[in-house]
Amino acid sequence: TVFLTTHFMDEAQALADRLAIIADGMIVATGSADELIGAGSTNTRIRFRLPETSQLPDTFEARRDISAWELETDTPTRTLHELTEWALGTETELLDLEVTRRSLEDVYLQLTAEAAEP
Known part of the structure; x- marks a missing residue:
């Protein structure tokens, strides 16, 4: 397991199999890029x-x-x-x-x- 921290979402999408989005020190979402994109209100x-x-x-x-x-x-x-x-x-x-x-x-x-x- 390798942890990569970045603010560049295209970089995260290209390099990571699974992502965690952190806001105010808390994990607010995890999953693959496709899962996170598909989980929203509109695609x-x-x-x-x-x-x-x-x-x-x-x-x-x-x-x-x-x-x-x-x-x-x-x-x-x-x-x-x-x-x-x-x-x-x-x-x-x-x-x-x-x-x-x-x-x-x-x-x-x-x-x-x-x-x-x-």
Whole structure:
């Protein structure tokens, strides 16, 4: 057994078979990178921009930051289908569409933020 400490999640994911995430001196999660990534509330992020004249319906429960909309989902195929169906039906262009899996860095930030809450 070798213990590796790092703040670089890509390094931890590449080198370790099992991981432990520590927050405030306590182990808050253990498992393989895939187990930790899969254990979260959502595994996939869909990010896109809309033309300035378009507004996304509330049914998508998306967050909007300064430049883009973001959806988090455990059912990316279904969500992407619903999103593209809406876009086609309203003749709205989905700009800069990205579909990404949640990263180990996302898991780390979520778990350490939860541990810091009173």
